[in-house]
Amino acid sequence: MQGSQLEEDLQKIKTFLSDNGIKLLFSSDAENYIDHHTSEIVIGCRQTPKHVVYTILHEIGHYFLDIHFDSETKSSIVIEEVLAWDRGYDIGQTLQINIDDEDWKEIMEDCIRQYIEQ
Numbered sequence: 001m002q003g004s005q006l007e008e009d010l011q012k013i014k015t016f017l018s019d020n021g022i023k024l025l026f027s028s029d030a031e032n033y034i035d036h037h038t039s040e041i042v043i044g045c046r047q048t049p050k051h052v053v054y055t056i057l058h059e060i061g062h063y064f065l066d067i068h069f070d071s072e073t074k075s076s077i078v079i080e081e082v083l084a085w086d087r088g089y090d091i092g093q094t095l096q097i098n099i100d101d102e103d104w105k106e107i108m109e110d111c112i113r114q115y116i117e118q
């Protein structure tokens with residue numbers, strides 16, 4: 001993937017986020033998360049640019065999830081994670097982001113495995 005392609009994808013995402021009143025912040029921590037109270041998506045910088053794009057889409061997926069569990073159990077977390085990856089993928093398609101399906105599946109699988117093996 002070309003660097004300019006990534007920049008283009010990031011720009012599409014940034015436009016989508018500001019249209020929806022969501023702020024995008026980059027942090028030096030390894031963690032990625034969304035703060036629903038402040039509508040901020042925080043993305044760790046310790047990942048490749050392509051991962052950054054996919055991670056942002058995943059966090060956007062969390063933001064637009066219809067299902068939220070009140071109790072946090074391992075299974076409720078895994079369900080929300082899977083749904084967020086799925087929703088993020090759909091949003092990526094809608095925004096015409098260049099998603100490599102194999103890479104996407106790999107990152108999703110890695111992330112879900114971390115929650116299962118915790």
Ligand SMILES: [Zn+2]
Nearest residue numbers: 058062081084
């Ligand atoms: Zn997640």
